[in-house]
Amino acid sequence: MSPATEHAPARRPSAAGRRTAEAGQPVAEPRTRLEVLDARALRARSQRMQARLLMAGAGVLLAVAFGAVALVQSLVASEQLRIDSTRQQLAAAVTEQQQLQLSRAQLESPARVLALAEGRLHMVVPPSVTYLAPVATGPTLLQARSGVTVAGGSSSSLAKSSAVKNGSSGKRGSR
Amino acid sequence: MSTPNRRPPARRAAHERGPHHHTRNAHRHARTEQRRRLHLLWLGTVVALVVLVARLTMVQVLDSSRYTAYAAGEIQQKVTLPATRGAVYDRNGQVLALSVDTKDVVADDFQIADPAREAATLSRLLGQSVSRLTQELSQKNGYVVLVKGAQAALVSRLQASSLVGISYLPDSERVSPDASLFEPLLGGLDASGSGVAGLEELENPVLSGTAGSEVVAEGPDGSALPGAPTKVVAARRGQSIVLTIDQSLQLEVTRDVEAEMQAQHAQSGIAVIESVQTGAILAMVDLVRDAKGKIVTPSSNLAVTSIYQPGSVMKLATFSYALKNGVITPNTSFVVPYSTQLGGYTFQDSEYHPTQTMTASQILDQSSNVGTIEVAARLGMTGLGQAFHALGFGQATGLNWPGESAGIVGTSTSWVGSDQGSVPIGTGIAVTPQQILDAYTAVADHGMLPTPHLVQAVVSSSASSPSQKAVAVPPARRALPSWVADELVPMLEGVVQDGTAVCAEVPGYAVAGKTGTAQVPSSTGYVPGDFNATFVGFVPAQAPKLAGIVVLNHPATIYGGSVAAPVFSQIMQYALRHFAVAPTGTATPTPQSCSTASGQ
Numbered sequence: 072m073s074p075a076t077e078h079a080p081a082r083r084p085s086a087a088g089r090r091t092a093e094a095g096q097p098v099a100e101p102r103t104r105l106e107v108l109d110a111r112a113l114r115a116r117s118q119r120m121q122a123r124l125l126m127a128g129a130g131v132l133l134a135v136a137f138g139a140v141a142l143v144q145s146l147v148a149s150e151q152l153r154i155d156s157t158r159q160q161l162a163a164a165v166t167e168q169q170q171l172q173l174s175r176a177q178l179e180s181p182a183r184v185l186a187l188a189e190g191r192l193h194m195v196v197p198p199s200v201t202y203l204a205p206v207a208t209g210p211t212l213l214q215a216r217s218g219v220t221v222a223g224g225s226s227s228s229l230a231k232s233s234a235v236k237n238g239s240s241g242k243r244g245s246r
Numbered sequence: 247m248s249t250p251n252r253r254p255p256a257r258r259a260a261h262e263r264g265p266h267h268h269t270r271n272a273h274r275h276a277r278t279e280q281r282r283r284l285h286l287l288w289l290g291t292v293v294a295l296v297v298l299v300a301r302l303t304m305v306q307v308l309d310s311s312r313y314t315a316y317a318a319g320e321i322q323q324k325v326t327l328p329a330t331r332g333a334v335y336d337r338n339g340q341v342l343a344l345s346v347d348t349k350d351v352v353a354d355d356f357q358i359a360d361p362a363r364e365a366a367t368l369s370r371l372l373g374q375s376v377s378r379l380t381q382e383l384s385q386k387n388g389y390v391v392l393v394k395g396a397q398a399a400l401v402s403r404l405q406a407s408s409l410v411g412i413s414y415l416p417d418s419e420r421v422s423p424d425a426s427l428f429e430p431l432l433g434g435l436d437a438s439g440s441g442v443a444g445l446e447e448l449e450n451p452v453l454s455g456t457a458g459s460e461v462v463a464e465g466p467d468g469s470a471l472p473g474a475p476t477k478v479v480a481a482r483r484g485q486s487i488v489l490t491i492d493q494s495l496q497l498e499v500t501r502d503v504e505a506e507m508q509a510q511h512a513q514s515g516i517a518v519i520e521s522v523q524t525g526a527i528l529a530m531v532d533l534v535r536d537a538k539g540k541i542v543t544p545s546s547n548l549a550v551t552s553i554y555q556p557g558s559v560m561k562l563a564t565f566s567y568a569l570k571n572g573v574i575t576p577n578t579s580f581v582v583p584y585s586t587q588l589g590g591y592t593f594q595d596s597e598y599h600p601t602q603t604m605t606a607s608q609i610l611d612q613s614s615n616v617g618t619i620e621v622a623a624r625l626g627m628t629g630l631g632q633a634f635h636a637l638g639f640g641q642a643t644g645l646n647w648p649g650e651s652a653g654i655v656g657t658s659t660s661w662v663g664s665d666q667g668s669v670p671i672g673t674g675i676a677v678t679p680q681q682i683l684d685a686y687t688a689v690a691d692h693g694m695l696p697t698p699h700l701v702q703a704v705v706s707s708s709a710s711s712p713s714q715k716a717v718a719v720p721p722a723r724r725a726l727p728s729w730v731a732d733e734l735v736p737m738l739e740g741v742v743q744d745g746t747a748v749c750a751e752v753p754g755y756a757v758a759g760k761t762g763t764a765q766v767p768s769s770t771g772y773v774p775g776d777f778n779a780t781f782v783g784f785v786p787a788q789a790p791k792l793a794g795i796v797v798l799n800h801p802a803t804i805y806g807g808s809v810a811a812p813v814f815s816q817i818m819q820y821a822l823r824h825f826a827v828a829p830t831g832t833a834t835p836t837p838q839s840c841s842t843a844s845g846q
Binding site: 169 | 333340423754
């Protein structure tokens with residue numbers, strides 16, 4: 072769509088010029104050909120240049136944008152992988168914690184402890200229990216040191232205790 | 247430089263214009279035509295673009311969800327994430343039941359090109375036969391469960407072997423370290439993991455939690471696509487519960503009841519120990535004999551689901567309302583013959599005695615049936631009905647146990663003829679052991695009938711900051727005036743000191759309680775030789791801390807005072823030490839006094 076003026080054929084050298092060349096005279100430098108450009112053509116050229124620059128810029132921007140998107144996607148993917156891995160570790164840890172809790176419960180089971188105590192360690196349940204009951208008839212240590220005598224008690228006796236002996240628990244055979 | 251003349255040439259006549267004029271016209275025409283075509287092309291392009299954009303809008307905006315769903319459906323699977331069920335602890339934090347996460351190993355046999363080769367690999371890992379695995383992997387049904395409830399270690403080994411078409415579905419397993427001790431209490435779960443019996447059913451809303459879901463992207467071979475976007479709705483873990491049960495006491499009670507069942511060849515044994523002040527159940531034991539005669543735990547909690555004819559332990563109701571209504575005092579005298587006729591039936595005491603004068607206390611001590619019938623005659627059947635109702639018989643205990651029985655006691659209007667003799671002495675009616683225990687606990691607690699309960703706290707499901715919240719228990723209600731309860735205590739103490747329950751004595755402690763012996767009824771009448779023996783009581787009598795009941799069915803020695811009372815004594819000796827209850831200094835019983843007892 073260029074105007075015809077832009078691509079006009081170069082003019083041939085003039086007759087005088089041709090004659091000079093033929094006579095062996097030094098040839099003058101060819102003059103820069105000038106074109107007559109109208110303002111519209113100049114404006115169009117400028118617009119084309121701007122459009123090319125714009126397109127190039129847009130292309131660069133697009134490439135950068137695509138690159139950025141790809142980078143973000145790869146980051147998201149790698150982070151997702153990390154999250155997946157952490158979640159798997161968490162699930163494994165929870166399961167292990169449950170197993171350990173169960174093992175502990177099994178080890179602490181009174182039935183197991185009793186069986187081990189009786190079977191392996193040969194321990195026995197005491198046949199009777201002795202309860203100790205304090206007797207309030209003797210003087211206190213302070214009273215004994217100060218020589219105070221309590222009625223019914225001796226100053227030398229600090230305290231007495233009596234054991235309430237429980238009877239044999241062999242009831243099972245006595246029903 | 248010359249400036250081109252931009253003025254248009256003067257219009258000349260057509261004949262003056264010459265052939266150049268025609269050429270220019272043709273060019274102009276061609277240019278116009280070209281421009282028109284270009285406009286048409288632009289227009290067409292724009293229309294095409296508009297149509298394209300419109301279609302894009304429809305696909306990408308208006309119908310985007312539909313197309314997204316189509317696309318996602320090709321690769322995405324929605325997987326249910328089961329909520330981990332809450333644990334069950336005893337009052338000291340010991341684990342009674344726990345859920346452990348497991349996996350179900352499932353094969354998609356459509357994806358397995360060489361079943362025999364895959365079966366050979368699986369056989370080494372699973373310990374199953376190659377032929378069976380090969381057969382299962384050749385069914386072509388797309389879903390073959392190879393292992394249910396696989397532990398983490400096995401799953402890791404399977405995953406490491408990179409098998410094709412094998413997936414792992416989340417599941418969980420309910421484990422009870424002491425299942426034999428707690429089965430009737432804890433109950434069980436169905437295949438979906440929901441409670442169907444016992445505490446698992448009672449507390450299912452608390453324990454079960456909320457299932458979550460996860461949308462995962464899978465490749466054509468069923469493997470999860472790494473890094474693919476997933477939509478996770480996290481499962482909410484169920485809350486844990488803390489029971490009032492004491493694991494050690496439960497073991498001791500189980501051992502004692504089991505030993506007595508062995509010694510007495512009893513068919514079943516039930517024992518419940520309860521805190522007098524709170525109504526908290528500390529131990530609850532049910533044992534039965536299976537078809538082979540082995541003592542095992544039943545599937546249901548017999549202490550609250552089974553009813554039986556209790557016998558003399560029900561005399562408490564008769565005496566309590568006779569005292570309350572002022573028709574007797576502990577010292578009121580009665581002339582008591584050995585037997586009496588009522589409604590065409592003969593009622594008699596367990597051992598022959600001549601007609602004698604007995605006080606109300608002595609009637610209770612010796613568990614005289616005839617004397618009790620005389621007391622009931624003074625009270626009247628309406629008063630007896632009121633006593634049953636006040637003490638909680640014929641009603642649910644408040645435990646809300648699945649399948650709990652309210653008992654069969656009838657009303658004063660439904661009692662006719664011989665019922666006037668049988669009901670006051672605890673025959674012709676049926677109650678649960680728990681109801682009897684609650685009635686005696688009410689006497690121990692100055693007339694306040696407790697609400698028995700098994701759950702004392704709920705532990706929040708938050709893993710980061712677990713917190714324990716006490717469960718609100720309905721307050722005890724007044725069943726008897728406190729003065730009536732306080733008058734009954736020494737009477738019941740006399741039963742143990744001088745009456746039918748000397749074998750219930752606990753060295754160092756004062757015990758109050760009552761024996762019960764009753765025949766087992768059937769559709770054709772009483773079963774000869776089949777008795778239920780019961781002892782129920784509380785200790786220490788003057789400041790009660792613990793109440794308990796022991797029931798044995800079909801023991802060799804039939805009397806509650808000889809069979810159930812010693813078990814009560816043995817259990818309480820342990821329980822009082824275990825809960826550090828100070829002795830009250832009561833004299834030690836002699837073995838002879840226990841051996842001669844024949845408590846009814």
